[in-house]
Amino acid sequence: MHFLCFYLLDFKHYLCYYVANNGGEEGxxxxxxxRLRQLRGDRQMTQQELADALxxxxxxxxxxxxxxxxxxxxxxxxxxxxxxxxxxxxxxLRRLPEEDSKARRVRMVARRAAGLPEAxxxxxxxxxxxxxDVYLKALELQQGKKG
Numbered sequence: 039m040h041f042l043c044f045y046l047l048d049f050k051h052y053l054c055y056y057v058a059n060n061g062g063e064e065g066x067x068x069x070x071x072x073r074l075r076q077l078r079g080d081r082q083m084t085q086q087e088l089a090d091a092l093x094x095x096x097x098x099x100x101x102x103x104x105x106x107x108x109x110x111x112x113x114x115x116x117x118x119x120x121x122x123x124x125x126x127x128x129x130x131l132r133r134l135p136e137e138d139s140k141a142r143r144v145r146m147v148a149r150r151a152a153g154l155p156e157a158x159x160x161x162x163x164x165x166x167x168x169x170x171d172v173y174l175k176a177l178e179l180q181q182g183k184k185g
Contacts, residue, residue: 069130071105077121081146
C-alpha cells in the first residue's frame, strides 16, 4: 500500500498525511475535520450535497466531520481539489494568505450563483459587475478629493 501511495501523491503530501496519522504529531487529523466542516460551511453546502459531489455517503461525510473516520489518500486529494485547496491546507498544516482567501470566497460565490437558471445568472452577473464598477468609481472620486 505505502509503495503505491508514492505514485498516487507526491512525496510531500504523503509525508504530511503519514505524520498526521501515524507520525506522532498529535492533532493534525483533528484539524482535518475542522477544516472540512469549515470549507463545507463556507460553501453553504449540506453534508448530503458534499457527499454527492464526492461520490461518497452522507454518513461518511458526517464521520469525517466528527473526527470518527479518516479519508484515504485518494479521497483526501479529491476533497482538496473539490474545495480548491492543497492537502497541506486541508490537513491544517498551512493556511492561505488573506488575499488568496478573498479570491477564493469570490469564486465560491460565483460557483453558487452558477447554479441559477441562465437568465437569472446573467442578470445577477451584470448587476454584480455594475455594482463593482460603481464602487470603484466612487473610490476614485473619494481619493481624488483627498489628493
